Amino acid sequence: MTQRPPAPQSRRTFLRMSGIAGITAASAGALAAAGCGSNTGRPGAQGDELVHWYHQYGEDGVQQAVERYAAEFDGAQVRVQWTPGNYDTKLQAALQGSGPPDVFEYQTKVDLVRAGLLEPLDDVIAGARDDFTEAALASHTVDGTVYGIPQAVDTQILVYRRSLLDGAGLEPPASFDALLDAARALTDGDRKGLFVGNDGGVTTLAPLALFSVGLRLVTDDRRPGFAEPEAARAYRGLRELFESDALLLGAPTDWSDPAAFTQELTAMQWTGLWALPQIEEAFPGDYGVLPWPKLTDAGADSVPVGAFGAMAYAEGGKVDLAKEYIRWLWVERTDLQEDFNLGYGFHIPPRRSIADRADALAEGPAADVVRYVDELGRTSSPPEWTPAMDSALKDALTGVVRGGADPDRELRVAAETVQDELDRLYG
Structure with a gap:
């Protein structure tokens, strides 16, 4: 259930962005009606129908599973709408048009909150709030209010x-400098020491490098979090890694696919939790997992956390019924939550109690990943992070890492764009 580039219709995208500007009412109606399948759940009373949107998942069996869940809800007739194609665009259009869903999965965004489109769900999650992984819940919280109930956690890790490492007399790297040294030592002939993506880590490491020096994308007082000297130091480190000749570039598939690792093109790879079953099959017992390591004492080891959440459309006439359905499915029915996370892929339930009892996550590297998410998980795409912000930072990082540009100058330019966006959101 994780988006693995370049597959066009798969689970979740790390750093998936949303924005609601620029979609007209006319295009909203057209897109909302475009080619979406549906399933009807158990009938309720006359008129008690809910429409629940999902995007098209890549794993077999997910559609049938969510249709089965809907059919078990006694409180209403739930019609599951399976939405292929560009889910972001279709959903945003529907929310502003004539056919919005009552319940839908998405990432909480400040744009949507300030437009009054998302219903607060604090009362829905109240009894179980402390059971949810902190980073997963943070990605659905704006100014202390919860707008989405996390459904599943995807994360990324360093596999080695x-x-x-034993043959080279190395310990698993616990700092960025140790990682750089290990990558150089493990580079041998056609095998490189490390793979972080064919773009040198621009896509995956932008927020993690900030975490490694004690910074983040946006500060509590709504300023660019990378407008500090330490941010330039963090991105210089990625440039040094790019120039080290220890980094695999031009792999046949990108970071989300473990093929570079399983085909022994690299000794270490940054990839996703979803890849562990393939890695276990290739090297049973001969691999470990790590978070992205800190660069400075002020920084922290981290893993990025992404979690789609169930949301209720705030302007519809069935808000209370929608919230009751969300409570039933994503808070009360822990059996269905475990099935959703581990029955059709390899993901971590956002509820600690469910993750703790799941046999597939009980030992080995998978158990280590669960611990990292709980202790070191960081939201890599906070609700206030917009596409324009993301593009600005990625452009700056591309110039620094791949082009050798001055990070102070590039980050100043990116910070201006990010501040303009923050002012637009909160002004």
Whole structure:
């Protein structure tokens, strides 16, 4: 259930962005009606129908599972609408047009909150709030209010071959400098020491490098979090890694696919939790997992956390019924939540109690990942982060990492765009 580029219709995208500007009412109606399948759940009383939107998942069986869940809800007739194609655009258009869903999955965004389109769900989650992973819940919280109930957690980790590190007399790297040294030591012939994506880590490491020096994308007082000297230091580190000749570039598939690792093109790879079953099959017992390591004492090891959440459309006439359905499915029915996370892929339930009892997550590297998410998980795409902000920072990072540009100058330019966006959101 995770988006793995370049597959066009798969689970979740880390750093998935949303924005609601620029969609007209006319285009909203057209897009909302475009080619979406549906399923009807158990009938309720006359008129008690809810429409629940999902995007098209890549794993087999997910559509049938969510249709089955809907059919078990006694409080209303729930019609599951399976939405292929560009889910972001279709959903945003529907929310502003004539056919909005009552319940839908998405990432909480400040734009949507300030437009009054998302119903607060604090009362829905109240009894179980402390059971949810902090980073997953933070991605759906704006000014202390919860607008989405996390459904599943996807994360990314550094995987390494135990035997190769042992053979080189190396410990698993616990700092960025140690990672750079290990990547150089493990580079041998056609095998590189590390793979973080064919773009040198621009896509995956932008927020993690900030976490490694004690910064983040946006501060509490709504300023660009990378407008500090330490941000330039963090991105210089990625440039040094790019120039080290220890980094795999031009792999046949990108970071989300473990093929570079399983085909022994690299000794270490940044990839996703979803890749562990394939890695276990290739190297049973001969691999470990790590968070992205800190660069300075002020920084922290981290793993990025992404979690789609169930939301209720705030302007519809069925808000109370929608909230009751969300409570039933994503708070009360822990059996269905476990099935959703581990029955059709490899993901971490956002509820600690469910993750703790799941056999597939009980030992080995998978158990380590669960611990990292709980202790080191960080929201890599906060609700206030917009596409324009993301593009500005990625452009700056591309110039620094791949082009050798001055990070102070590039980050100043990006910070101006980010501040303009923050002023637009909160002004």
